[in-house]
Amino acid sequence: MGVKRWLDAWPVFRQLTGTDPLGRGKAAQSARSAGLGSRTESADRVAGSVCPYCAVGCAQRVFVKDEKVVQIEGDPASPISRGRLCPKGSASKQLVTGPQREQRVLYRPPYGTAWQELDLDTAMDMVADRVLDARRKGWQDTDEDGKVLRRTMGLASLGGATLDNEENYLIKKLFTALGALQIENQARI
Known part of the structure:
Protein backbone atom coordinates (compact mmCIF):
# COMPACT_ATOMS: atom_id res chain seq x y z
CA MET A 1 0.00 0.00 0.00
CA GLY A 2 1.47 3.34 -1.04
CA VAL A 3 1.88 6.27 1.34
CA LYS A 4 -0.80 8.33 -0.41
CA ARG A 5 -3.28 5.45 -0.30
CA TRP A 6 -2.46 4.82 3.37
CA LEU A 7 -2.95 8.49 4.19
CA ASP A 8 -6.31 8.55 2.35
CA ALA A 9 -7.44 5.57 4.44
CA TRP A 10 -6.58 7.41 7.66
CA PRO A 11 -9.64 9.38 8.89
CA VAL A 12 -7.57 12.14 10.55
CA PHE A 13 -5.77 12.89 7.26
CA ARG A 14 -9.11 13.02 5.41
CA GLN A 15 -10.47 15.31 8.09
CA LEU A 16 -7.56 17.76 7.96
CA THR A 17 -7.19 17.86 4.17
CA GLY A 18 -10.80 17.49 3.01
CA THR A 19 -14.02 19.46 3.23
CA ASP A 20 -15.05 17.89 6.56
CA PRO A 21 -12.80 19.55 9.18
CA LEU A 22 -15.01 18.50 12.11
CA GLY A 23 -14.92 14.83 11.10
CA ARG A 24 -18.69 14.35 11.17
CA GLY A 25 -19.27 13.24 7.58
CA LYS A 26 -17.21 11.71 4.79
CA ALA A 27 -13.94 12.10 6.69
CA ALA A 28 -15.09 9.72 9.41
CA GLN A 29 -16.65 7.23 6.99
CA SER A 30 -14.76 4.02 6.17
CA ALA A 31 -14.81 2.43 2.74
CA ARG A 32 -16.94 -0.40 4.14
CA SER A 33 -19.55 1.89 5.69
CA ALA A 34 -19.66 4.03 2.52
CA GLY A 35 -20.85 0.96 0.62
CA LEU A 36 -23.58 0.02 3.09
CA GLY A 37 -27.25 0.81 2.57
CA SER A 38 -30.20 0.72 4.88
CA ARG A 39 -32.61 -2.23 5.06
CA THR A 40 -35.46 0.13 4.26
CA GLU A 41 -34.21 1.26 0.86
CA SER A 42 -34.25 -2.30 -0.52
CA ALA A 43 -37.81 -3.02 0.67
CA ASP A 44 -40.45 -4.00 -1.90
CA ARG A 45 -43.25 -2.31 0.00
CA VAL A 46 -44.13 -0.58 3.23
CA ALA A 47 -47.18 -1.54 5.28
CA GLY A 48 -48.73 0.60 7.99
CA SER A 49 -49.30 -0.99 11.37
CA VAL A 50 -49.75 -0.24 15.07
CA CYS A 51 -47.30 -1.29 17.77
CA PRO A 52 -48.72 -4.35 19.56
CA TYR A 53 -47.28 -3.75 23.01
CA CYS A 54 -49.33 -1.23 24.97
CA ALA A 55 -52.47 0.85 24.71
CA VAL A 56 -50.73 3.99 23.40
CA GLY A 57 -51.15 2.95 19.76
CA CYS A 58 -47.89 4.15 18.20
CA ALA A 59 -47.95 3.86 14.41
CA GLN A 60 -45.34 1.73 12.72
CA ARG A 61 -44.02 1.35 9.20
CA VAL A 62 -43.31 -2.29 8.35
CA PHE A 63 -40.78 -2.72 5.54
CA VAL A 64 -41.24 -5.94 3.54
CA LYS A 65 -38.88 -7.53 1.03
CA ASP A 66 -39.71 -10.84 -0.68
CA GLU A 67 -42.74 -11.19 1.62
CA LYS A 68 -40.52 -11.09 4.75
CA VAL A 69 -40.34 -8.30 7.31
CA VAL A 70 -36.90 -6.65 7.11
CA GLN A 71 -37.41 -3.61 9.36
CA ILE A 72 -40.03 -1.98 11.57
CA GLU A 73 -39.79 1.74 12.37
CA GLY A 74 -41.99 4.42 13.85
CA ASP A 75 -44.25 6.31 11.46
CA PRO A 76 -43.37 10.04 11.38
CA ALA A 77 -46.90 10.83 10.14
CA SER A 78 -48.42 9.52 13.38
CA PRO A 79 -49.85 12.27 15.62
CA ILE A 80 -49.41 9.94 18.60
CA SER A 81 -45.74 9.01 18.44
CA ARG A 82 -44.41 11.26 15.63
CA GLY A 83 -42.11 8.50 14.41
CA ARG A 84 -40.75 7.47 17.78
CA LEU A 85 -40.99 4.03 19.37
CA CYS A 86 -40.12 2.85 22.86
CA PRO A 87 -37.49 0.08 23.23
CA LYS A 88 -40.16 -2.64 23.08
CA GLY A 89 -41.76 -1.10 19.99
CA SER A 90 -38.38 -0.74 18.33
CA ALA A 91 -37.72 -4.44 18.91
CA SER A 92 -41.12 -5.60 17.62
CA LYS A 93 -39.49 -7.09 14.51
CA GLN A 94 -38.28 -9.87 16.82
CA LEU A 95 -41.89 -10.61 17.77
CA VAL A 96 -42.67 -11.33 14.12
CA THR A 97 -39.44 -12.88 12.83
CA GLY A 98 -37.62 -14.23 15.88
CA PRO A 99 -36.32 -17.81 15.54
CA GLN A 100 -37.64 -18.61 19.02
CA ARG A 101 -41.25 -17.96 17.95
CA GLU A 102 -43.32 -21.13 17.96
CA GLN A 103 -45.22 -21.83 14.76
CA ARG A 104 -47.16 -24.85 16.03
Whole structure:
Protein backbone atom coordinates (compact mmCIF):
# COMPACT_ATOMS: atom_id res chain seq x y z
CA MET A 1 0.00 0.00 0.00
CA GLY A 2 1.47 3.34 -1.04
CA VAL A 3 1.88 6.27 1.34
CA LYS A 4 -0.80 8.33 -0.41
CA ARG A 5 -3.28 5.45 -0.30
CA TRP A 6 -2.46 4.82 3.37
CA LEU A 7 -2.95 8.49 4.19
CA ASP A 8 -6.31 8.55 2.35
CA ALA A 9 -7.44 5.57 4.44
CA TRP A 10 -6.58 7.41 7.66
CA PRO A 11 -9.64 9.38 8.89
CA VAL A 12 -7.57 12.14 10.55
CA PHE A 13 -5.77 12.89 7.26
CA ARG A 14 -9.11 13.02 5.41
CA GLN A 15 -10.47 15.31 8.09
CA LEU A 16 -7.56 17.76 7.96
CA THR A 17 -7.19 17.86 4.17
CA GLY A 18 -10.80 17.49 3.01
CA THR A 19 -14.02 19.46 3.23
CA ASP A 20 -15.05 17.89 6.56
CA PRO A 21 -12.80 19.55 9.18
CA LEU A 22 -15.01 18.50 12.11
CA GLY A 23 -14.92 14.83 11.10
CA ARG A 24 -18.69 14.35 11.17
CA GLY A 25 -19.27 13.24 7.58
CA LYS A 26 -17.21 11.71 4.79
CA ALA A 27 -13.94 12.10 6.69
CA ALA A 28 -15.09 9.72 9.41
CA GLN A 29 -16.65 7.23 6.99
CA SER A 30 -14.76 4.02 6.17
CA ALA A 31 -14.81 2.43 2.74
CA ARG A 32 -16.94 -0.40 4.14
CA SER A 33 -19.55 1.89 5.69
CA ALA A 34 -19.66 4.03 2.52
CA GLY A 35 -20.85 0.96 0.62
CA LEU A 36 -23.58 0.02 3.09
CA GLY A 37 -27.25 0.81 2.57
CA SER A 38 -30.20 0.72 4.88
CA ARG A 39 -32.61 -2.23 5.06
CA THR A 40 -35.46 0.13 4.26
CA GLU A 41 -34.21 1.26 0.86
CA SER A 42 -34.25 -2.30 -0.52
CA ALA A 43 -37.81 -3.02 0.67
CA ASP A 44 -40.45 -4.00 -1.90
CA ARG A 45 -43.25 -2.31 0.00
CA VAL A 46 -44.13 -0.58 3.23
CA ALA A 47 -47.18 -1.54 5.28
CA GLY A 48 -48.73 0.60 7.99
CA SER A 49 -49.30 -0.99 11.37
CA VAL A 50 -49.75 -0.24 15.07
CA CYS A 51 -47.30 -1.29 17.77
CA PRO A 52 -48.72 -4.35 19.56
CA TYR A 53 -47.28 -3.75 23.01
CA CYS A 54 -49.33 -1.23 24.97
CA ALA A 55 -52.47 0.85 24.71
CA VAL A 56 -50.73 3.99 23.40
CA GLY A 57 -51.15 2.95 19.76
CA CYS A 58 -47.89 4.15 18.20
CA ALA A 59 -47.95 3.86 14.41
CA GLN A 60 -45.34 1.73 12.72
CA ARG A 61 -44.02 1.35 9.20
CA VAL A 62 -43.31 -2.29 8.35
CA PHE A 63 -40.78 -2.72 5.54
CA VAL A 64 -41.24 -5.94 3.54
CA LYS A 65 -38.88 -7.53 1.03
CA ASP A 66 -39.71 -10.84 -0.68
CA GLU A 67 -42.74 -11.19 1.62
CA LYS A 68 -40.52 -11.09 4.75
CA VAL A 69 -40.34 -8.30 7.31
CA VAL A 70 -36.90 -6.65 7.11
CA GLN A 71 -37.41 -3.61 9.36
CA ILE A 72 -40.03 -1.98 11.57
CA GLU A 73 -39.79 1.74 12.37
CA GLY A 74 -41.99 4.42 13.85
CA ASP A 75 -44.25 6.31 11.46
CA PRO A 76 -43.37 10.04 11.38
CA ALA A 77 -46.90 10.83 10.14
CA SER A 78 -48.42 9.52 13.38
CA PRO A 79 -49.85 12.27 15.62
CA ILE A 80 -49.41 9.94 18.60
CA SER A 81 -45.74 9.01 18.44
CA ARG A 82 -44.41 11.26 15.63
CA GLY A 83 -42.11 8.50 14.41
CA ARG A 84 -40.75 7.47 17.78
CA LEU A 85 -40.99 4.03 19.37
CA CYS A 86 -40.12 2.85 22.86
CA PRO A 87 -37.49 0.08 23.23
CA LYS A 88 -40.16 -2.64 23.08
CA GLY A 89 -41.76 -1.10 19.99
CA SER A 90 -38.38 -0.74 18.33
CA ALA A 91 -37.72 -4.44 18.91
CA SER A 92 -41.12 -5.60 17.62
CA LYS A 93 -39.49 -7.09 14.51
CA GLN A 94 -38.28 -9.87 16.82
CA LEU A 95 -41.89 -10.61 17.77
CA VAL A 96 -42.67 -11.33 14.12
CA THR A 97 -39.44 -12.88 12.83
CA GLY A 98 -37.62 -14.23 15.88
CA PRO A 99 -36.32 -17.81 15.54
CA GLN A 100 -37.64 -18.61 19.02
CA ARG A 101 -41.25 -17.96 17.95
CA GLU A 102 -43.32 -21.13 17.96
CA GLN A 103 -45.22 -21.83 14.76
CA ARG A 104 -47.16 -24.85 16.03
CA VAL A 105 -49.47 -25.78 18.89
CA LEU A 106 -47.73 -27.54 21.77
CA TYR A 107 -49.56 -29.30 24.61
CA ARG A 108 -48.29 -30.94 27.77
CA PRO A 109 -50.92 -33.24 29.28
CA PRO A 110 -51.48 -33.38 33.05
CA TYR A 111 -48.54 -35.13 34.76
CA GLY A 112 -46.76 -35.24 31.40
CA THR A 113 -43.06 -34.58 31.11
CA ALA A 114 -42.87 -33.75 27.41
CA TRP A 115 -44.67 -31.46 24.99
CA GLN A 116 -46.84 -32.95 22.27
CA GLU A 117 -47.73 -31.29 18.99
CA LEU A 118 -51.47 -30.84 18.36
CA ASP A 119 -53.40 -29.66 15.35
CA LEU A 120 -55.11 -26.28 15.81
CA ASP A 121 -58.70 -27.59 15.65
CA THR A 122 -58.08 -30.10 18.45
CA ALA A 123 -56.42 -27.45 20.61
CA MET A 124 -59.27 -24.96 20.06
CA ASP A 125 -61.86 -27.62 20.97
CA MET A 126 -59.92 -28.41 24.17
CA VAL A 127 -59.82 -24.73 25.14
CA ALA A 128 -63.54 -24.25 24.45
CA ASP A 129 -64.46 -27.35 26.49
CA ARG A 130 -62.36 -26.17 29.44
CA VAL A 131 -63.73 -22.62 29.34
CA LEU A 132 -67.33 -23.86 29.31
CA ASP A 133 -66.62 -26.37 32.08
CA ALA A 134 -64.95 -23.72 34.31
CA ARG A 135 -67.83 -21.31 33.65
CA ARG A 136 -70.40 -23.95 34.58
CA LYS A 137 -68.59 -25.05 37.75
CA GLY A 138 -68.08 -21.48 38.99
CA TRP A 139 -71.49 -20.10 37.98
CA GLN A 140 -73.44 -18.06 40.56
CA ASP A 141 -77.00 -17.32 39.49
CA THR A 142 -78.03 -15.66 42.77
CA ASP A 143 -76.49 -14.91 46.14
CA GLU A 144 -77.72 -16.31 49.48
CA ASP A 145 -80.32 -13.49 49.72
CA GLY A 146 -81.77 -14.31 46.30
CA LYS A 147 -80.22 -11.28 44.60
CA VAL A 148 -79.54 -11.97 40.90
CA LEU A 149 -75.82 -12.19 40.13
CA ARG A 150 -75.44 -14.12 36.84
CA ARG A 151 -71.66 -14.36 37.05
CA THR A 152 -68.92 -16.93 37.22
CA MET A 153 -66.03 -17.02 39.62
CA GLY A 154 -64.43 -19.85 37.64
CA LEU A 155 -62.87 -17.63 34.96
CA ALA A 156 -60.46 -14.73 34.94
CA SER A 157 -58.52 -12.95 32.22
CA LEU A 158 -55.11 -11.34 32.37
CA GLY A 159 -54.28 -9.76 29.01
CA GLY A 160 -50.71 -9.30 27.92
CA ALA A 161 -48.88 -6.28 26.57
CA THR A 162 -48.25 -7.99 23.24
CA LEU A 163 -51.95 -7.77 22.40
CA ASP A 164 -53.16 -4.74 20.50
CA ASN A 165 -56.13 -2.57 21.47
CA GLU A 166 -58.55 -4.44 19.24
CA GLU A 167 -57.60 -7.84 20.68
CA ASN A 168 -57.90 -6.53 24.24
CA TYR A 169 -61.31 -5.03 23.42
CA LEU A 170 -62.57 -8.34 22.04
CA ILE A 171 -61.19 -10.28 25.03
CA LYS A 172 -62.94 -7.87 27.40
CA LYS A 173 -66.23 -8.33 25.50
CA LEU A 174 -65.83 -12.14 25.45
CA PHE A 175 -65.09 -12.53 29.16
CA THR A 176 -67.85 -10.09 30.09
CA ALA A 177 -70.29 -12.11 27.98
CA LEU A 178 -69.09 -15.30 29.71
CA GLY A 179 -69.92 -13.69 33.07
CA ALA A 180 -66.36 -13.26 34.34
CA LEU A 181 -65.61 -10.47 36.81
CA GLN A 182 -61.81 -10.64 37.02
CA ILE A 183 -60.74 -9.06 33.74
CA GLU A 184 -57.42 -7.26 33.86
CA ASN A 185 -54.55 -6.29 31.63
CA GLN A 186 -50.83 -6.34 32.32
CA ALA A 187 -50.52 -2.72 31.19
CA ARG A 188 -52.71 -1.57 34.10
CA ILE A 189 -50.99 -3.60 36.82
